[in-house]
Amino acid sequence: MGISPRGHFFDKYGKIEKIPYRKFERLLNADKNVFYPKYISEKVKCSISYVEMENRQAIKILHCDYLIIPFNENGLLDVDTHAQGTALMLQSIDLLGNLNNITYIQAKIAKKEYMKDFTWQAKQQQILAIVEDIFYRK
Secondary structure: OEEEEEEEEEOOOOOEEEEOHHHHHHHHOOOOOOOOHHHOOOEEEEEEEEEEEEOOEEEEEEEEEEEEEEEOOOOOEOHHHHHHHHHHHHHOOOOOOOOOOOOOHHHHHHHHHHHHHHEOOOOHHHHHHHHHHHHHOO
8 A cells, every 4th residue: 555646737728637746746846857838928727635645556546736737938947936925825824923922924925925826716518527537548
């Protein structure tokens, strides 16, 4: 038994595309050999699903993250925009929230901006497409 991450892109028309997770990792590491010409200068909806596996078969989806991946004019990761999103994500961690009588608004503002610009909410149709791809396509 183990956990296997599965990646999917959704194009601007809502069509799902399965992406190998290793290729996705290389994309996020700004590997110049990983590019997507069809996503030139776009922000693409991406889902990462964490799937429980048994005997190499998907058993259930444990969790899904919904990210927006920015691409540059060459179809590579837009490193500057991605770095901005990563910075917002880190700023949204409220380290001072546990202290009494302190209101620290910066973390809340960063989280709101990160959620608006670098994440998305999947619709039922998109969730069904992910489930179908994970459990029913070979």
